[in-house]
Amino acid sequence: MIRAYEIDPKFKYELQKIPGGEKILKCFQCGTCTSDCPVARFSDSYRPRTLLHMAHLGLKDRVLSSDTLWLCAACFKCTDRCPQDVEVADVIRVLRNLAAEKGYIPQVFKDQARTLVETGCAFRIPDLRIKKRESQGLPPLPKGNPKSVKRTLKDVKFFEHLQKSAGENLNGRQ
Ligand code: SF4
Numbered sequence: 001m002i003r004a005y006e007i008d009p010k011f012k013y014e015l016q017k018i019p020g021g022e023k024i025l026k027c028f029q030c031g032t033c034t035s036d037c038p039v040a041r042f043s044d045s046y047r048p049r050t051l052l053h054m055a056h057l058g059l060k061d062r063v064l065s066s067d068t069l070w071l072c073a074a075c076f077k078c079t080d081r082c083p084q085d086v087e088v089a090d091v092i093r094v095l096r097n098l099a100a101e102k103g104y105i106p107q108v109f110k111d112q113a114r115t116l117v118e119t120g121c122a123f124r125i126p127d128l129r130i131k132k133r134e135s136q137g138l139p140p141l142p143k144g145n146p147k148s149v150k151r152t153l154k155d156v157k158f159f160e161h162l163q164k165s166a167g168e169n170l171n172g173r174q
């Protein structure tokens, strides 16, 4: 059910002004993006066509708070196949960036971001694996550069987004 207060009719025009979202209005809902999406094939809920439809309808709050938004693997197959030249993967990136600005970041990515800040790498390498490499005579892994990572993340206001509660400031509601 869609309630009138949920609809922000200007949302699609806002998206159009953001690099990557320019062609969103060309989508005619054919579903090719979903039928070719490798993630949709294994998920009951992830549908790129639906995300674009929600954005078109102005369901800003719903689309930005949707967990499925974060399932996209950014493989760009949808972009390659769209008959309307909609840059589907880029639209999803734009939606994710807006979601992050509002504090909608799944916990798993927040945890990964903390690891990145602390180690300079996206994943912690367990000591056991490092020892195993040594025992196999493999060279040491390159060290991460947390200082450089912190500097970059600070520039994009990442830490401010990370501290926001989910949904903060979104349409003035929590
Ligand atoms: S393939 Fe393109 S036109 Fe078709 S639903 Fe997806 S984005 Fe819209």
Ligand code: SF4
Pocket: 033, 036, 037, 038, 039, 040, 048, 071, 072, 073, 074, 075, 076, 077, 078, 079, 088, 089, 092
């Ligand atoms: S970029 Fe995302 S939405 Fe597009 S086909 Fe790949 S996983 Fe699916």
